[in-house]
Amino acid sequence: MTSAPLVAVAHGSRDPRSAETVHRLLGVVRALRPELDVRAAFLDLSQPLLGDVLDAVRADGHREAVVVPLLLGHAFHARVDVPAAVAEAQQRHPDLRVRIGDVLGPDPRLDAAAWRRLLATGADPDDPELGVLLAGAGSSHAPANRLVADVAARWQSRTSWAGTVATFAAAAAPDVPAAIELLRARGARRFAVGSWFLAPGLLPDRIVELASAHAGAPLLAAPMADDAGVADLVLHRYDLASVEAPVPALT
CATH class of the missing domain: 3.40.50 (Rossmann fold)
Known part of the structure; x- marks a missing residue:
């Protein structure tokens, strides 16, 4: 059975370096798991937006997706923005089931990634x-x-x-x-x-x-995003969410 696409959603920024770094991170994720459909999305200021990516997932024939927030803690974006964007997408696609993974932090892999950047x-x-x-x-x-x-x-x-x-x-x-x-x-x-x-x-x-x-x-020190440990953590959050109950489809 084909795995649900991994939709990694970052905050977004007017600074193009931000999206470039997110794409480099997801390149590492793909290298670790080449068979997985990995897509980048953003909450604001960068393209494509999360809702547009979920639209594309459904247009490509998928009935499920796993959203992994590329966020470091449970602040407003994780608690409000991500669920709201998923809910809006499901209003448009009532047969789409979406699981939302946990944010990246806290996790020892983040600690180690920041530590490596500092020692560098x-x-x-x-x-x-x-x-x-x-x-x-x-x-x-x-x-x-x-x-x-x-x-x-x-x-x-x-x-x-x-x-x-x-x-x-x-x-x-x-x-x-x-x-x-x-x-x-x-x-x-x-x-x-x-x-x-x-x-x-x-x-x-x-x-x-x-x-x-x-x-x-x-x-x-440089930011953490394209560290291999962060990529491994993204996949870990995806795997944990994949075995949990999805946000129900609206049908």
Whole structure:
């Protein structure tokens, strides 16, 4: 029996680098499982939108699909936008059954991907004068911010760094200047910025600009998205959702 298509849905951005990174990630997913029909979708600002991709899935003769949100936590987009787009598609296609997978975080594979990106900058886990910021988007949904802080705490526990602090581009504290001051107070003389972002865009650029302005020339980690561990995680979320009950068809 043919597997249901995997529809990976990202937030979307006006920055073309964001969609390019998502497509690179899905290229890794396809390489890991060549027989699987893998399609990219976006919630806003990039094309194609999730509803349009689900329309195409049904037009291609499929009666089922698995939507995997390329989102790092259970914030507004995961709790509201994704289910709403799926529901609208099912209104148009009452015989389409859709399973919605879990968001990507928390998961050790994300932690490991961000860690690999940071080490690739030359950050030394044994440097007692290094202060590390783990930068995320920030959310009004406190558990999403706590997820980033928990990763930062785990990094701190296994290194000799002066400190590791979660910092956010918007909607949550501390911001980058405040995080740098916290690290300086703990003895940091050099700085590195880890990335809790899947792809480049406005918010990661804001983090880089602020860190460069307040910390000289910090080491800057790349976003996580096309890391092989993230691709494996996308497939894991797909597999788990595939054995769960779908959102019922409307017939």
